[in-house]
Amino acid sequence: MSQGRFISLEGGEGVGKSTQLRLLAEALRARGHDVVTTREPGGSAGAEAIRALLFEGDGERWSPAAEALLFAAARADHVERVIRPAVAAGQWVVCDRFLDSSRAYQGDARGLGDADVLALHRIGSGGLLPDRTLVLSLPPGEAEARELARDGAADRFRRRGDAYHARVRAFFERIAVEEPERVRLIDATGEEGEVTARLLAALDAIA
Ligand SMILES: Nc1ncnc2c1ncn2[C@@H]1O[C@H](COP(=O)(O)OP(=O)(O)O)[C@@H](O)[C@H]1O
Numbered sequence: 332m333s334q335g336r337f338i339s340l341e342g343g344e345g346v347g348k349s350t351q352l353r354l355l356a357e358a359l360r361a362r363g364h365d366v367v368t369t370r371e372p373g374g375s376a377g378a379e380a381i382r383a384l385l386f387e388g389d390g391e392r393w394s395p396a397a398e399a400l401l402f403a404a405a406r407a408d409h410v411e412r413v414i415r416p417a418v419a420a421g422q423w424v425v426c427d428r429f430l431d432s433s434r435a436y437q438g439d440a441r442g443l444g445d446a447d448v449l450a451l452h453r454i455g456s457g458g459l460l461p462d463r464t465l466v467l468s469l470p471p472g473e474a475e476a477r478e479l480a481r482d483g484a485a486d487r488f489r490r491r492g493d494a495y496h497a498r499v500r501a502f503f504e505r506i507a508v509e510e511p512e513r514v515r516l517i518d519a520t521g522e523e524g525e526v527t528a529r530l531l532a533a534l535d536a537i538a
């Protein structure tokens with residue numbers, strides 16, 4: 332049995348994570364790996380139920396702490412029921428967002444702090460980290476421009492504001508510098524296939 336792997340895709344809204352999840356999974360299957368794709372929040376029955384709680388209602392429904400606990404609870408279920416068993420069975424798990432999204436959104440943008448988010452992850456999920464985290468990065472405004480080109484509107488970007496998007500982008504760039512073994516920053520500009528090639532190249536020592 333080949334060795335299982337756990338890869339997460341991260342980055343701000345609209346940088347191409349779900350597109351690349353699909354393309355990267357296809358490319359890894361073509362190399363002979365048994366690939367499972369999944370996403371957060373969600374990815375298991377319990378975590379999908381928590382996802383509904385998180386995204387229903389207005390944006391102020393949960394306090395920052397309650398929100399962080401819900402994300403951590405969803406992740407605990409997903410890790411225990413889906414990710415750990417798949418990796419143990421030799422599969423490659425590719426996940427659209429994981430812990431680093433909680434660090435960026437709850438820890439940094441909502442002000443909870445990195446140490447507390449990491450503590451929740453230790454309690455909930457035994458501190459499981461991906462073998463590699465690929466952060467898709469676009470220049471400011473480019474994700475919004477892609478959405479505008481597709482839909483003629485980019486409401487979800489305007490709702491949050493430029494400062495918010497800049498802060499999330501800066502957080503992901505920082506962890507790529509601070510945790511270079513695990514986290515790689517990937518240029519997400521250009522054609523889909525070019526981006527997939529960059530992702531594959533960034534799996535170097537684990538592929
Ligand atoms: N390389 C690319 N070039 C142009 N548009 C892209 C590219 N990758 C994705 N898109 C488009 O950008 C939008 C956001 O991509 P998506 O994969 O849904 O991002 P995310 O999952 O990060 O929100 C979609 O309309 C998608 O078709």
Ligand SMILES: Cc1cn([C@H]2C[C@H](O)[C@@H](COP(=O)(O)OP(=O)(O)O)O2)c(=O)[nH]c1=O
Nearest residue numbers: 343344345371372402428429432433436437
């Ligand atoms: C996994 C995770 C996501 N999120 C946020 C980021 C996104 O705004 C949203 C996930 O929605 P999603 O549909 O994945 O967004 P997108 O495709 O736009 O990236 O939840 C957190 O705040 N914390 C987390 O731990």
